[in-house]
Amino acid sequence: MLDRALSLDELLCFALYSANNAMGRLYRPILAQHGLTYPQYLVLVALWQRDGQKVNDLGAALTLESNTLTPLLKRMEAAELVQRRRNPEDERSVIVSLTAKGRGLQQEAAGISRCILAAAGDDVADLIDLRSKIQQLATRLNASD
Template sequence: MHSVPEMTNAGSVEFDDFICFAVYAAGHALNRVYKPLLDTLGLTYPQYLAMVALWEQDAQTVGGLGEKLFLESSTLTPLLKRLESAGYIRRERSTEDERVVVIRLSAAGIRLKEKAVGIPGCIVEASGRDAADLTRLRAEIVALREALNKSGTHG
């Protein structure tokens, strides 16, 4: 394990050199852009991510959805209950294994996608970057996450 402080410039411990803060602050900035867009849908950002995952693939298990969103079931379950109360999803026990809960989109949840279709474009526009640049940046962030997760398992 390295004992060097987290930094982007070797030998520097200046606040502005910390990549963790840059990523953290960018996340907050993204949330500020998303909030008014999601308010029109009546969704929080985590609820929106769950809906996007379900629009991509309906009928997912709670466990599978949690893995995809990097959320523990203790965080995901209340979020899903709120989406169910709003009428966007149904939680059902699997017919093959009663311990497994399957999440399915309701008709209202399917229709909600039509209202949300413009959100990604708004985020691209707000970023001031083109889609190719954001795709490259996303790939770099995912690679960073995977490297950090891998290094965290060797502690």
């Protein structure tokens, strides 16, 4: 089979990389107003949904491991957004819980995703469909190891 010269525009991986970077650039200044980074915001979303998760639970939700999460959570603890304490029932694990401040940000942050959606496009149904297709892609990619 003849291989044409590869172009950036043809790479699905580059489309993802580029769109994700663009999303980050959009979120960064908004989140910075609340003293948050992008993955820190995602941790908060996960905890707003269910407070008091183990590091591994958060890792499963975000597809990250302790080598990424531990320092990130320590910074969030230093910023008084979360509390980290050993699980009394199994001292190997660490429970991450929201502080009042971390919980309080939920109200402040409520408008953020709306603001991002507005930048992403005007047809909400299209965006939901795209999100679903990207989720399926991520699932397939994660299954290939």
